[in-house]
Amino acid sequence: xxxxxxxxxxxxxxxxxxxxxxxxxxxxxxxxxxxxxxxxxxxxxxxxxxxxxxxxxxxxxxxxxxxxxxxxxxxxxxxxxxxxxxxxxxxxxxxxxxxxxxxxxxxxxxxxxxxxxxxxxxxxxxxxxxxxxxxxxxxxxxxxxxxxxxxxxxxxxxxxxxxxxxxxxxxxxxxxxxxxxxxxxxxxxxxxxxxxxxxxxxxxxxxxxxxxxxxxxxxxxxxxxxxxxxxxxxxxxxxxxxxxxxxxxxxxxxxxxxxxxxxxxxxxxxxxxxxxxxxxxxxxxxxxxxxxxxxxxxxxxxxxxxxxxxxxxxxxxxxxxxxxxxxxxxxxxxxxxxxxxxxxxxxxxxxxxxxxxxxxxxxxxxxxxxxxxxxxxxxxxxxxxxxxxxxxxxxxxxxxxxxxxxxxxxxxxxxxxxxxxxxxxxxxxxxxxxxxxxxxxxxxxxxx
Numbered sequence: 001x002x003x004x005x006x007x008x009x010x011x012x013x014x015x016x017x018x019x020x021x022x023x024x025x026x027x028x029x030x031x032x033x034x035x036x037x038x039x040x041x042x043x044x045x046x047x048x049x050x051x052x053x054x055x056x057x058x059x060x061x062x063x064x065x066x067x068x069x070x071x072x073x074x075x076x077x078x079x080x081x082x083x084x085x086x087x088x089x090x091x092x093x094x095x096x097x098x099x100x101x102x103x104x105x106x107x108x109x110x111x112x113x114x115x116x117x118x119x120x121x122x123x124x125x126x127x128x129x130x131x132x133x134x135x136x137x138x139x140x141x142x143x144x145x146x147x148x149x150x151x152x153x154x155x156x157x158x159x160x161x162x163x164x165x166x167x168x169x170x171x172x173x174x175x176x177x178x179x180x181x182x183x184x185x186x187x188x189x190x191x192x193x194x195x196x197x198x199x200x201x202x203x204x205x206x207x208x209x210x211x212x213x214x215x216x217x218x219x220x221x222x223x224x225x226x227x228x229x230x231x232x233x234x235x236x237x238x239x240x241x242x243x244x245x246x247x248x249x250x251x252x253x254x255x256x257x258x259x260x261x262x263x264x265x266x267x268x269x270x271x272x273x274x275x276x277x278x279x280x281x282x283x284x285x286x287x288x289x290x291x292x293x294x295x296x297x298x299x300x301x302x303x304x305x306x307x308x309x310x311x312x313x314x315x316x317x318x319x320x321x322x323x324x325x326x327x328x329x330x331x332x333x334x335x336x337x338x339x340x341x342x343x344x345x346x347x348x349x350x351x352x353x354x355x356x357x358x359x360x361x362x363x364x365x366x367x368x369x370x371x372x373x374x375x376x377x378x379x380x381x382x383x384x385x386x387x388x389x390x391x392x393x394x395x396x397x398x399x400x401x402x403x404x405x406x407x408x409x410x411x412x413x414x415x416x417x418x419x420x421x422x423x424x425x426x427x428x429x430x431x432x433x434x435x436x437x438x439x440x441x442x443x444x445x446x447x448x
Contacts, residue, residue, distance in 0.1 A: 053086035077104035095161035118227035138314030198240035246348035269375035294397035
């Protein structure tokens with residue numbers, strides 16, 4: 001006891017609270033064990049049995065409905081993961097050296113050559129051009145920054161390939177577990193059409209955003225556009241992938257909640273144990289999504305942040321100096337495009353986390369515990385503890401939490417940087433005006 005008091009004295013308040021929560025949680029489990037030997041199943045997961053790979057493949061609705069997006073990423077060389085045949089003892093999705101990976105390396109090298117040539121040509125043309133106006137500087141910075149994700153693709157995307165394969169396999173196994181517990185398969189009715197539409201729109205938006213730059217900018221040649229099409233399509237594809245996954249999490253959560261309500265009405269405690277396991281697996285999948293694509297979406301957010309600040313500052317600065325033109329309108333289009341991508345990612349992550357976490361907590365807290373027996377009461381308590389201990393957060397492997405707070409914090413940071421940059425701009429204008437007035441006064445005195 002003396003040793004325990006010594007430990008408690010050196011803990012800060014948050015650590016003490018965490019320790020107390022863990023001790024209460026342990027005491028609750030021990031009390032439940034003492035009350036009933038049968039209650040052991042309330043918190044111990046049974047051992048899993050190897051499932052038939054053909055059944056896993058047949059009921060993998062998520063893969064079959066979103067296959068088009070995966071194939072598009074394979075063709076573009078963005079994520080060379082491979083779907084294996086249904087062989088017992090083998091994972092359905094893997095990331096290792098194969099023909100898909102060889103194609104990704106080949107297409108990456110081809111696109112790298114085009115990106116390097118275009119980037120070099122833009123830099124040389126800008127250096128050799130005697131008319132280095134401010135708007136030309138801004139456009140060159142923006143379109144050079146858009147080329148950066150291609151150079152970082154092997155580190156940001158390929159390096160996390162094993163984690164992506166784990167995430168895909170988790171979805172495959174989860175749908176089969178869901179079927180065994182609830183008796184009904186998970187069917188995503190809208191994802192097939194939605195995913196195909198995203199594949200087409202990713203390239204259409206890429207052409208719509210890049211091709212007009214050929215007409216708006218004098219130094220933007222037609223062959224330059226071919227270095228940007230696949231990069232913008234890749235960014236659109238990752239936004240589509242995030243939307244599809246969040247939409248699938250929300251649909252699976254609502255289906256699980258509906259089936260859980262029916263189980264609560266039937267008052268069977270054994271089934272609640274399996275539902276808790278299903279919910280924990282769903283929460284872990286959400287965490288794995290952020291872990292699998294952490295580097296890619298981290299770079300994604302940085303590119304959006306940098307491009308939005310530069311484009312907004314460039315447009316406002318040119319309007320202050322020369323008034324509004326079509327080029328400034330093009331800059332605002334880039335800002336709107338970047339902020340739309342960021343809004344979709346943050347907003348969908350918020351709704352997915354809310355559907356899996358808060359909505360489930362609300363449903364369980366609304367259960368009338370006085371109308372059910374003790375085993376169900378204990379299982380509801382364990383369910384609430386599981387939700388508290390496994391929050392369904394979209395976290396980029398510790399770099400950032402993806403939710404609406406990320407959107408508002410980015411907007412506040414952008415506003416701060418823009419105010420500082422515009423202050424420098426206005427101070428330079430004042431200095432220019434003062435210098436011109438002094439020069440005019442000097443010339444007037446000389447003429448006198």
